Amino acid sequence: MSKLDESRILIVGSNGQLGRALTKQYPKARAIDSDQLDISDQASVDSFDWTDIKVIINAAGYTNVDAAETSEGRVLAWQVNAVAVKNLVHAAWTRQLMLVHVSSDYVFDGTQTPHKEAEVLSPLSVYGASKAAGDLLAAQLDEHYIIRTSWVVGEGKNFVRTMHDLAKKGVSPAVVDDQIGRPTFTTEIARAIDHLLSTSAPFGTYNITNDGEPISWADVAHEVFTKANAEGSVTSITTAQYFAGHPNSAPRPMHSTLDLGKIQATGFASADWKSDLKKYIERETQR
């Protein structure tokens, strides 16, 4: 970072997929997770030692979209994705801190494509609604970046790792071929956040995903199976067929592709998802 000392960054949610990439991007930053600070608890956030912090990067989230449809999960999703953002916004407001907050394609109903930053929020699911509330709260700060991303792949549980594990076991999964988007490797999100901070880009909302041709989940699975030289194969099914077998699933946006024009105009070019997927599978094979 040019103008800001890395050691004055606080990474919240540091054990999550994105949190891990951010702690690699900023090894001198202060990195904490829920065991050190429960951000959904207002009193804990207020009494936290904010000395020397200038920028909060909120990589924490309740990300289990199907569990968020249950009575217990609904509460947790709202606590972590909305109430906690209110708490961080309060901390930032009272101490003049900058907030970098991470959001999702699930704030949209997926009828438009590609999604531009200014599209009106239209969440379909509990998770999406809780993330949309978080966006509205974060946007109240003058000094904020909201990073909208989709189909996140990093160190942790994600679709690519699940498909790779199935490929290794010789299992042949059925995967939806009518939800379209782009995978996003956490290294690209961390790099984009650093670009925005280090160039002092105008505050506001930015889409960030890997670049490349938008594809379906089934296409991603096919790529994983091919790159892993798997014995099994991927069968394509429709979302309607998938939901028939999983009636308690959260509704998903059919179109998740995010328009990258705004961040590209600041001078940031994200890598093609195919090249990052290749590197990821090579690492997974050695895991």
Ligand SMILES: NC(=O)c1ccc[n+]([C@@H]2O[C@H](COP(=O)([O-])OP(=O)(O)OC[C@H]3O[C@@H](n4cnc5c(N)ncnc54)[C@H](OP(=O)(O)O)[C@@H]3O)[C@@H](O)[C@H]2O)c1
């Ligand atoms: N995953 C995706 O496909 C996807 C897609 C679009 C957008 N996003 C957004 O990207 C961001 C990062 O996602 P991710 O996949 O990296 O998430 P993740 O791997 O599920 O990690 C979330 C992190 O948040 C922490 N956390 C949860 N509740 C907390 C609390 N009350 N206080 C402090 N920390 C808490 C978790 O800690 P514990 O493990 O200790 O609970 C965990 O380390 C989230 O905002 C998510 O909504 C994700």
